[in-house]
Amino acid sequence: xxxxxxxxxxxxxxxxxxxxxxxxxxxxxxxxxxxxxxxxxxxxxxxxxxxxxxxxxxxxxxxxxxxxxxxxxxxxxxxxxxxxxxxxxxxxxxxxxxxxxxxxxxxxxxxxxxxxx
Amino acid sequence: xxxxxxxxxxxxxxxxxxxxxxxxxxxxxxxxxxxxxxxxxxxxxxxxxxxxxxxxxxxxxxxxxxxxxxxxxxxxxxxxxxxxxxxxxxxxxxxxxxxxxxxxxxxxxxxx
Numbered sequence: 001x002x003x004x005x006x007x008x009x010x011x012x013x014x015x016x017x018x019x020x021x022x023x024x025x026x027x028x029x030x031x032x033x034x035x036x037x038x039x040x041x042x043x044x045x046x047x048x049x050x051x052x053x054x055x056x057x058x059x060x061x062x063x064x065x066x067x068x069x070x071x072x073x074x075x076x077x078x079x080x081x082x083x084x085x086x087x088x089x090x091x092x093x094x095x096x097x098x099x100x101x102x103x104x105x106x107x108x109x110x111x112x113x114x115x116x117x
Numbered sequence: 118x119x120x121x122x123x124x125x126x127x128x129x130x131x132x133x134x135x136x137x138x139x140x141x142x143x144x145x146x147x148x149x150x151x152x153x154x155x156x157x158x159x160x161x162x163x164x165x166x167x168x169x170x171x172x173x174x175x176x177x178x179x180x181x182x183x184x185x186x187x188x189x190x191x192x193x194x195x196x197x198x199x200x201x202x203x204x205x206x207x208x209x210x211x212x213x214x215x216x217x218x219x220x221x222x223x224x225x226x227x228x229x
Contacts, residue, residue: 035219103215
């Protein structure tokens with residue numbers, strides 16, 4: 001069974017540009033979450049999608065956006081890149097709809113390492 | 118106060134010893150708790166989940182939950198050098214759908 005696939009693995013962008021990252025969840029998983037990981041802030045929640053609907057959003061500026069397609073694949077977009085956006089961006093997928101104590105958590109993809117210069 | 122707190126370490130233990138990793142959380146109504154392992158340069162990997170008070174064992178790993186004390190721990194028995202990694206504690210936000218709040222992680226170093 002294929003895992004969570006993120007593309008591309010590495011990206012180098014210039015300040016002011018925009019970037020789109022892609023995530024294909026595990027087959028059958030309908031929930032996709034995105035996280036930003038930096039050495040200083042750790043793992044920070046960006047947003048979560050389930051059946052093409054954004055159900056939850058973290059405390060990031062509006063430059064960070066995402067969407068989910070009918071096949072559960074998801075993309076996140078960062079516009080007007082800043083140096084501080086350099087990070088590892090992780091996508092995670094989950095089978096269940098959440099909101100239950102027995103939720104089994106996420107499976108993470110390998111991540112996209114974004115460097116803004 | 119951070120929502121999920123962990124000692125950053127490094128926690129250094131000899132091979133074969135028990136490594137004990139601790140985590141406290143602030144939201145009393147949290148119900149689901151997770152331990153992820155992250156090797157340097159890799160993505161987090163789920164080790165254990167727990168949502169009932171008490172112990173849950175899986176191989177060399179035991180997760181312990183005490184909701185009254187808002188405390189979660191992970192014990193690694195017979196630690197191996199391959200266990201050297203950062204261990205992330207995560208708490209599911211009640212009513213927050215599939216949203217986990219992560220601690221900063223504890224770096225574990227197992228030396229031969």
